[in-house]
Amino acid sequence: MKIRYLLLHAYGTGGTIRTVMNQANTLVAAGHDIEIVSVIRHRDEIQFPLDDRVAVTSLIDGREARAGAQGWKEGLKNPEDVALAHTDPELVPAGEFGVRYFNRYVEVVVGAYLEGLTDGILVTTRPALNILAAHHAPRHLVRVAQEHMNLSVHRKDVVAAIQEYYPRFDAVAVLTHRDLEDYGKILPDTHLVRIPNAVHSMDQQPSDWSRKxxxxxxxxxxxxxxxxxxxxxxxxxxxxxxxxxxxxxxxxxxxxxxxxxxxxxxxxxxxxxxxxxxxxxxxxxxxxxxxxxxxxxxxxxxxxxxxxxxxxxxxxxxxxxxxxxxxxxxxxxxxxxxxxxxxxxxxxxxxxxxxxxxxxxxxxxxxxxxAPSAVHPQWETLFTELLTASGRD
CATH class of the missing domain: 3.40.50.2000 (Glycogen Phosphorylase B;)
Structure with missing residues (x-):
């Protein structure tokens, strides 16, 4: 299977980034073709362990601009691009927790990338990217949205966008039983699955509980x-x-x-x-x-x-x-x-x-x-079922 994960900034250190890379490591080891796509790149190195067989690409490379995840704007030369980069997004709701990273330029770049995809499974990893994928990604892709936050913490405009756009996905994956119940109330006709995130390894040195x-x-x-x-x-x-x-x-x-x-x-x-x-x-x-x-x-x-x-x-x-x-x-x-x-x-x-x-x-x-051995086969099973149901396996 060809599986692409779309992250906002794969070179960061957040929990979503780490868990996606854990998934990627297990799936590529199982023989699948895995790519991680980072909307923004602002560092040279990935911050978490990642199998060399996982391809990593970026849509906006801001390493030569001012430090920070938004410094890439200073590297834009085309006046139209500069104007778009300083224009509020059209699709991403103002209440999205990461909205500061989004503007009309980012939406255009991500939209063009998504519209150009021709095969495989697309997994998006936050409301903003889920919304953009629902709007732009072709229907011949198997599209899976991941939700890493409970519905109750999303602001009203984000909830409204979730109700509008998430039914377009082949599946929406949530993390907990509570999430499954909450999202089910507003997405009654959407294919919802509960798959928790996995730790990166169970092979850890335990504490002896003696240090203060x-x-x-x-x-x-x-x-x-x-x-x-x-x-x-x-x-x-x-x-x-x-x-x-x-x-x-x-x-x-x-x-x-x-x-x-x-x-x-x-x-x-x-x-x-x-x-x-x-x-x-x-x-x-x-x-x-x-x-x-x-x-x-x-x-x-x-x-x-x-x-x-x-x-x-x-x-x-x-x-x-x-x-x-x-x-x-x-x-x-x-x-x-x-x-x-x-x-x-x-x-x-x-x-x-x-x-x-x-x-x-x-x-x-x-x-x-x-453990990865307990969680990641659930992803493999879901992807296989979705491909089979779509006739695109």
Missing amino acids: IAVAAGRLAPQKGFDMLIPAWAKVAERHPDWQLRIFGHGEKRAQLRALIEKHHLYNQVLLMGQTKALDDELTKSSMYVLSSRFEGLPMVMIEAMTHALPVVSFDCPTGPADVLTDGQEGMLVPAEDVDALAEALIRLMDDKALREKMGTAALETAQNY
């Missing part, structure tokens, strides 16, 4: 709730000043989070570690994982932490954590955005190494459900 380190990871953005985690840690530090919170990731809220650390005098207890390519090693060195998000799709870094036998303390946010965790088994779920409850749960695990070991062992067992 907790890890959190994700983009330093409001969604991830680190502005709530730091005040929670201030309460934790009163009881356990010898424990350390290490937050991995980069993003636009770094300065604000640094100021919050200083406000609570947590200079030695909370560290902003930046981006790392050795997160597996850092997880092995820790004794628990913390998820403080306001919302999630399926929290993949949390599940990656579970492959290291780490217990989890998480807000019961929409959606994802409760799809993976049972409170009191693999970790603790506390009410969403309840800073005091988050602190209390962290303290409880810090007080009890035997509890960390018990929950961490259960976490490792549950993580098996997200």
Whole structure:
């Protein structure tokens, strides 16, 4: 099978990018022809492990322009292109979380690429790209839309576009049972499937639960709730000043989070570690994982932490954590955005190494459900069924 994945920026470090590359690695190893297409390229190197047999192409190469995912605009020479690049998009809704990366020029470039496809399976990976594919991609392609966010977090204009455009797909894939229910209510006649994302590997060194380190990871953005985690840690530090919170990731809220650390005098207890390519090693060195998000799709870094036998303390946010965790088994779920409850749960695990070991062992067992060997055959089966049904196999 020829399978193309369309990503906004395949050279970034987000969870969607990582999970798509995990899928690509497994499918190319199974003998399929896999290509990853990046709308925008702003780095030389892919940031995650990717099989050399996976082809990678880009539609807009901005490496010679100013640094950053939008610096490519400065490299445009044609006045018409410059004007389009500074014109709001026509199809992508203003409420799409990544709308800042889209403009009329991007829409034209992506549309032209999609209209030129002649074969295979096209998988698009966010609402903006799903909408563009529904509008531009030829019907002779098998078209699959991936949704990595729960419907409840999308803004009204995005939901309206989902209702208009998603029925045109051969299948729409969602991550959780809750997602399947929610999308089903507004897309009753659309072929919906629930396929969770897979971790990149189950072959990880487990924690021994002895080090006084907790890890959190994700983009330093409001969604991830680190502005709530730091005040929670201030309460934790009163009881356990010898424990350390290490937050991995980069993003636009770094300065604000640094100021919050200083406000609570947590200079030695909370560290902003930046981006790392050795997160597996850092997880092995820790004794628990913390998820403080306001919302999630399926929290993949949390599940990656579970492959290291780490217990989890998480807000019961929409959606994802409760799809993976049972409170009191693999970790603790506390009410969403309840800073005091988050602190209390962290303290409880810090007080009890035997509890960390018990929950961490259960976490490792549950993580098996997200192993590549458990998840990726579901994609292969779906693609085969869609090709057969379309008569294009």
